[in-house]
Amino acid sequence: xxxxxxxxxxxxxxxxxxxxxxxxxxxxxxxxxxxxxxxxxxxxxxxxxxxxxxxxxxxxxxxxxxxxxxxxxxxxxxxxxxxxxxxxxxxxxxxxxxxxxxxxxxxxxxxxxxxxxxxxxxxxxxxxxxxxxxxxxxxxxxxxxxxxxxxxxxxxxxxxxxxxxxxxxxxxxxxxxxxxxxxxxxxxxxxxxxxxxxxxxxxxxxxxxxxxxxxxxxxxxxxxxxxxxxxxxxxxxxxxxxxxxxxxxxxx
Numbered sequence: 461x462x463x464x465x466x467x468x469x470x471x472x473x474x475x476x477x478x479x480x481x482x483x484x485x486x487x488x489x490x491x492x493x494x495x496x497x498x499x500x501x502x503x504x505x506x507x508x509x510x511x512x513x514x515x516x517x518x519x520x521x522x523x524x525x526x527x528x529x530x531x532x533x534x535x536x537x538x539x540x541x542x543x544x545x546x547x548x549x550x551x552x553x554x555x556x557x558x559x560x561x562x563x564x565x566x567x568x569x570x571x572x573x574x575x576x577x578x579x580x581x582x583x584x585x586x587x588x589x590x591x592x593x594x595x596x597x598x599x600x601x602x603x604x605x606x607x608x609x610x611x612x613x614x615x616x617x618x619x620x621x622x623x624x625x626x627x628x629x630x631x632x633x634x635x636x637x638x639x640x641x642x643x644x645x646x647x648x649x650x651x652x653x654x655x656x657x658x659x660x661x662x663x664x665x666x667x668x669x670x671x672x673x674x675x676x677x678x679x680x681x682x683x684x685x686x687x688x689x690x691x692x693x694x695x696x697x698x699x700x701x702x703x704x705x706x707x708x709x710x711x712x
Contacts, residue, residue, distance in 0.1 A: 461709040462513045463489055467500040468526040469519030470551065470563070471676050474686055476502075482519075484692045485679045488702050492711070502526070507535045514709045515545040519676040521566040528566055537573040540668035545708025549676035552622045553580035555644050564624045574664045576628040576657070576672050582644045583637055583653075583674075584622035593695060594618045594655060598636050604712050605634055605658060605671070605703045615703065619694035623655060623674035630664070631657030631672065656700075658707070671704045 465472055465482070475481035489497045500509060510516060516539060521528055528536075540546050548571065551563030560582065568578040585592045595617055599606050606615045618635060622644075625637060634657055637650030659670040678697050680690030692698050706712035 461492070461495045461515065461711055463495060463497045463515045463517065463705060463709065464510070464513045465497065465499045466505060466516065466518040467502045468505075468521060469517075469676070470522055470687055471519035471549075471680060472499060473502070473526070474684075478684065478686070480681050481684050481686070481690065482679065482681065484681045484698070485701060488698055489705060492702065492706065504529045505532050505535055507538065510535060510539045510544065513539070513544065515547065515705055517547045517549070517705070518567070519549050519679070520551045520563055522561065522563060523565040524561065526566075528570055533569060533573065536570060540574070540670060541666035543667040545669045545671075547671050547673070547704055547708055549673045549679070550578050550624055551676050552582045553624050553645070555582045571672060574659055574670050575630050575662070576626060576659070576670075578672075578674070579625045579627065579653070581625040582622060583625055583641045583650060584644060585640065586642050588644070591619050591621055591691070591694070592638060592641050594620075594635050594638055598638050600632060600634050603632055603634055603658060605700065605707050608699070608703055609712055613699070615696040615700045617695035618655075618678065618697055618700055619691050620655065620675045620678050621688055621691065625650065625653035626655065626657055626672055626674050627653060628657050628659070628672070630662050631659045634658055634671075669708050671708060
């Protein structure tokens with residue numbers, strides 16, 4: 461299985477600066493059987509670059525510094541339709557008056573190619589300094605990403621700091637936002653919106669697969685704090701990330 465991490469992504473760019481941000485995540489992938497992992501240069505993801513890859517991982521594209529090019533908005537969906545797997549990790553939206561950047565703007569353009577709506581939301585715990593944990597009631601336990609392979613422990617929890625929200629009529633809702641989280645733009649509850657979904661077997665993805673997640677910081681190495689607290693050691697974050705890549709690469 462050939463896996464390429466987009467070097468233009470928020471978490472990948474942080475890793476290029478500190479050498480630590482994705483250490484644990486990359487090591488987990490490299491530890492999968494017959495998995496070869498590379499990070500792309502900070503250049504557009506062309507069809508030529510994606511040729512021969514099985515899974516593409518994008519860790520949030522900031523529209524201010526690394527928006528998708530028109531070429532990428534063609535080449536990435538084409539990669540999926542031809543049988544590739546896409547793990548698209550977005551991030552939080554903005555909050556009027558508090559000025560966090562809207563991290564959803566670029567990823568939303570790509571997601572729409574697959575019938576996914578990334579909402580410019582800022583969901584987190586009502587107390588902003590606290591993390592949010594998704595428990596078994598929030599998980600679609602029957603999906604292979606959460607169930608794992610025979611004999612493996614399932615994903616039972618996942619931890620995030622803050623995130624956007626995802627809506628898709630065609631996606632399998634892997635993880636729903638917990639009712640305890642609120643959108644800090646307006647105080648509203650999640651109302652059934654999703655943190656993670658999986659798509660396959662429809663016209664928009666054709667022969668490929670997509671996993672869409674509303675946060676990218678949850679794969680950050682523990683102890684790192686830029687661009688947010690690293691949470692890969694929390695809950696079953698690492699198992700979820702591994703299983704998502706395995707499923708996308710037809711290894712689960």
